[in-house]
Amino acid sequence: MKLIFETNPEIDPQEPTIIIQAAKQTDKAAAIMAALEHFQAEKSDIIPVKTSQQLNMVKTKSIILVDLVDNLLVIYTVDGILKTKETLVSFHQKLTPKHFLQVSRHAIINVDYLLALEDSFSGNLTAKLAHQLTTSVSRKYVKDLMHFLGI
Structure with a gap:
């Protein structure tokens, strides 16, 4: 991936334009x-x-794991567990990408609470999190997690 910055005096400095160019639309793009x-x-x-x-106000920094279980979104926080009917995708959009990463089709972790990664079945990993929580990191997301961690 190349990063190029070009100045253009016709563009409003408060509203920069970002163009992503590639041979075709890819997952990376x-x-x-x-x-x-x-x-x-x-x-x-x-x-x-x-x-x-009820409607609960949850501090994002207290969220450890968000997991989809039987069509319910289960949110594990340092204070307890909440269950909602919201989708994983819509909930993920509310979270800052600086701290949260999707690790499978059903789970998002807060990397601030990630304690260890262990090898698991057929190329998957198991993420060990604070408060004795674990979740599977599927093969599809292992590369993204390693890149996120700088490995």
């Missing part, structure tokens, strides 16, 4: 675009989570 969209959107330090009983 889509990931870059998604990261830029996440960067552009201002994220709150508090996310509203609607459970069956």
Whole structure:
């Protein structure tokens, strides 16, 4: 991947234009675009989570793991567990990409709570998190996690 910066006096300095060029639309290009969209959107330090009983205000820094279990989104925090009917995709969009990474089709982790990674079945890894939580890192996401960790 090449990074090139070009000046253009016709562009408003408050609204820079970003163009991603490639031979074709790839997963990598889509990931870059998604990261830029996440960067552009201002994220709150508090996310509203609607459970069956109430609307809870959750501090994003307290979230350890978000896991999809039986069509319910289970949010593990340092204070407890919340369950909501929100989708994993929509919840992920509310989180800052600086701390949160999707590690499987069903899970997002807060890397601030990642304690260790262990080899698992057929190329997968097991992520050991704070509060004795674990989740599987599927092969599809291992490379992204290693890149995120600088490995």
